[in-house]
Amino acid sequence: MTTFVLVSGPFTDGRVWGEVTTRLRESGAEVHPVTLTGLGDRRRPAGPDTGLETHIDDVVRLIDETDAPEVVIVGHDYGIHPVLGAADRRPERIARIVYLDAGMPQDGDVALQLVPDEEVRGRLLNPAGPDGDDGWIAPPAADGWQRWGSTAGLSEEALARLTDLASPQPSATFTQPLRLTGALAAVPTSGVFCTASGMSIAKLEGLMTLGMPQLKALADPRVGFFDLDTGHWPMLSRPDDLAELLLRAAAGGGHRLTAPPTEELPGHLRPFALDVPEQARERVGRVDLHLPSDLAEAEAGAKAGTAAEAGAPRPAVLFVHGGPVPETVRPTPRDWPTYVGHGQYAASQGVIGATLDHRLHSLADYPLAAQDIADAVELLRADPRVDGDRIALWFFSGGGPLSADWLSAPPSWLRCLAASYPILAPLPGWHAVDSRFRPATALAGAGRLPVVLTRVGLEVSEIAATVEAFVAAAAAERTDLEVIDVPHGHHGFDTLDPTDESREAIERAFRVVLGHLLP
Known part of the structure; x- marks a missing residue:
């Protein structure tokens, strides 16, 4: 029996996974949707020191309380930061990490780097300014979610539900750096691209021709990828399909990337089309x-x-x-x-x-x-x-x-x-611009x-x-x-x-x- 730990993106808590949780449990899986400190659970209010480390502790605590010897841990958007932090502390308990429409943060990165809303990013960068956030970032109104990710596929009812479930997010969760020791190097991973956000398997394969070291590492048999044709909140727009993909990911499925041959020049390093006389x-x-x-x-x-x-x-x-x-x-x-x-x-x-x-x-x-x-x-x-x-x-x-x-x-x-x-x-998906x-x-x-x-x-x-x-x-x-x-x-x-x-x-x-x- 597969055990899933589900960690959602900013402003949301475990309730956002409701339909996905139901589908996974119907398949026989054990599922633990996480509610992070300060997000939706009044019994665990955020304090002045609540930050990314607090949320990492939340996820570590849940892993430790779970009887399963190994868990598949899923991080959506911001949620990938506490997921990676927790998995780095308990690598022996992690069967697989699933990046759900999320970035690939490295040691020292802050979630602020991928905050797409310009106004919020400005307040986080200058908390002492006239528009400072006072330690909290308010969730968007119903018409503002598109500034945080594609809302493609969300019905009016789903968008209203997302808005109703949302809670203010402690600012330090965006500004505390993620600390990783390298313990995750051997943990299998999967990536799920919500294609309306602007990325897909095909585009990733195109980027691999640049020869970026961090992308070459993705051409590993332990790494699988999936495309899901929807926007940034698939747990609300396509819960059945997302549940199926998570089961396939847990089983080691997904598309495998192939690194370009080392002897083949990537496109950007091939010769210029014109023969030009050498100049100083x-x-x-x-x-x-x-x-x-x-x-x-x-x-x-x-x-x-x-x-x-x-x-x-x-x-x-x-x-x-x-x-x-x-x-x-x-x-x-x-x-x-x-x-x-x-x-x-x-x-x-x-x-x-x-x-x-x-x-x-x-x-x-x-x-x-x-x-x-x-x-x-x-x-x-x-x-x-x-x-x-x-x-x-x-x-x-x-x-x-x-x-x-x-x-x-x-x-x-x-x-x-x-x-x-x-x-x-x-x-599409370039919300940070x-x-x-x-x-x-x-x-x-x-x-x-x-x-x-x-x-x-x-x-x-x-x-x-x-x-x-x-x-x-x-x-x-x-x-x-x-x-x-x-x-x-x-x-x-x-x-x-x-x-x-x-x-x-x-x-x-x-x-x-x-x-x-x-x-």
Whole structure:
């Protein structure tokens, strides 16, 4: 007989698992839905010190009180934090950990990192501010749950029930770091993706091509995955199907990932589609400068006293990589062939190409990345070799939302903004992305700024929808938009598709951008 311990997400308690608990028990399983301190049980009120450690103790206590030698422990959303903390203390009692539409927190992480509601995140980051939380975060009203996760599949009755069951959450549960010893390394795990939240098995397999160490570890026979076509609260929207998946997970079922062959280059590290003559490259902090050969030779000659000055300052193009890219990924994006290729090609055309490593490591990091871009622009414009009045910004993939700041109020020196296969609005499940980063909305302030969009025909449907919405908004705002189509191109076509069509698209985009920079 399988024994389940069920730990739900923020503001909810054991009652939210009611129908799932019934179905599991009907199958013969023993089930323990957990109510954490301060959430729904007046006999266990929260005090001023109630935090993540308190909730970990709650789960450990329940495990210790359970007669079963091993339990399958399920963590939904925030619930994965106390689940992992408890399992780390009692690894010998854990048969399997199930991540239910949850992140993959590591030692030292705080739940705040994945809080999707911007307003709540701001209060947690600044508890002493005028809008501080006083030690508690109130649950959302019925019309506010979508800020915490997709409500797809929830009936009006289910949404009302979710609201009625909700309790305020102690703030420290979001801000205390999770402490793990590594004892969980041998514990089997399962993941259940609620696809309306934006992630699926197929998308995870696509991410694995980046070679991220933490994702490679998921290609393990002890790890299984399931897709569930619903929103973030499957225990209310599809309780029967969720119960069935949990039983299958407990039995060791699920889709197994396959790591890409180590000898095969991942897509982002394949060669750039264009053959580009080598240009000088100079590293300054987070920024690499790709210098035209005549400028580099003149500089070298001037230093040696054998040549004249380098001449007039040059226009510059700053290339902004996509993401999120975990901080541990090596090489970093500015050394990926796509960005090296664009920087070198810009230099071969007589302008300075600039690439940078910005800090878009998670969905909550767009403000950090935006600051890195602003700093890179300032560095560029201060360089005496750069014509500070002739700059273009070029965004790629998940860097697309970062274009919003520049579209909303373009400075006079910004002569052109380009984007290649960009994501131009937060995708489903990207609740942690600040509302500031919505390029289509920002177009209202773009004025006469020229915009160059390279669009691929084989784009992921969710990304394609953001591009089409942007194009429609540009038409409504009468934006100076030029669209370059790559009908047979994939997302990342500049390395994935080394075809004449790809090369022509890259060259055409450069001609348009440089046409706005060069006299």
